[in-house]
Amino acid sequence: MQSKQPAVPFSRYQKFVIFILAITQFTVILDxxxxSPLGDMLMKSLDLKPQAFSVAVSAYAFSAGISGLLTAGFADKFDRKKLLLFFYTGxxxxxxxxxxxxxYQALLAxxxxxxxxxxxxxxxxxxxxTDIFALQQRGRVMGFTQMGFGASQVLGVPISIYIATLWRWEAPFWMVAAISILIFTAIAVYLKPLTAHLAIQHDKSPFEHLxxxxxxxNYRIGFTATALMSIGGYMMMPFGSAFAVNNLGVSYDQLTVLLIVSGISGLVIMPLIGRLSDKIDKYVIFAIASICMMVMCVVYTNLGRTPLWEVVIFNVLMMMGIMSRMVPAGALVSAIPDMADRGAFMSINASMQQIAGGVGAVVSGALVSQASKGSPLVHYNWVGYVIVVISVISILLLRRVDNLTKNKMEDKKMVIPEGEAILSEGF
Structure with missing residues (x-):
């Protein structure tokens, strides 16, 4: 039986790095x-049709995905601190x-x-x-830094909606920029240069490695599975607030409550799903969560004027299904690449996620229409039906990913003694 290794404590500097990376992620995710929650305000203020707004949403995802692909091969050629400051400046x-x-043109650019x-x-x-933290510390580090997603929903998005209601839709972007400038200053002053990787010689050019x-x-199967999951998730997002306001009868004040409750449910459910995924078969958890998501997407997108308490319940159940897929699916896909390809695989996988999300937003915009400002969205329920089809394909495709992962682990056990397998995996 394998003994548990004692937790490696964090140094004071490492705690600073965790904090600064977590709040950096918070600003990027919030931006x-x-x-999405500004969607109704933006469409009314700039006189946008749903299709035009979906393009504005997808523009970020497409450009982020292309940028990730272009820079993946060069990420190990510079001081990581300088690289972070360069991209954070942009x-x-x-x-x-x-x-x-x-x-609209200025917003799109x-x-x-x-x-x-x-x-x-x-x-x-x-x-x-990876550079700063030992393997035995990285799980906890990832747990802290990934809280940016939940924190952006619980704190960032509701505050953004509040100040946008007080002033104008531009206000949240000014808030994010102001916070980001403070974070940039802290990174520039306190983060130490990270150049040890520059001494390592690479036998492949960046383009060859990519x-x-x-x-x-096998890698392409993982990329495809990630892309399909992202398309489904992003299709719901662009018009979430516009549907809640114009179809369900939710006010902007109530929209803030809805987002806070959804964010809190995410913070609660994600750790629980993470523990369940380690105790129960990950694919089973993914399949159950996907079925829950499909049912709730169809129910939610077909709602008419609905009391707030019912909207909250339906929204929480739907978000639980959507987010509960992420942990087991991410764990299974991350096990596909060999150690030598892990960095490039993760960069490409992240890019595929962004690009697929952009496709999802564009498809959603092509399906949904609105007769005039403030009128109900039409055909939003079609988005729910398309998500069901994509989710069924995702369940079948992730079965292949699950089989690949299990076969790989079995092969590793045959080559490496069980007591050494975990140690060798991280080096």
């Missing part, structure tokens, strides 16, 4: 997520431009700039974590 500039945007730089920050942060990674069939 992206705030577009992200801040793009966010400021969003605050200045007075037309600003979202493209923000995506080009913001989409790479997560990959750079992962590289920094091509060899993409060329592997």
């Amino acid at each position: 992206f997520m705030v577009m 992200f801040i500039v793009g966010t400021i431009f969003c605050g200045f945007a007075e037309s 600003a979202r493209i700039i923000t995506g080009l730089f913001g989409g790479v920050i997560g990959s750079v942060s992962m590289a920094i974590i 091509w060899h990674t993409i060329a592997k069939k």
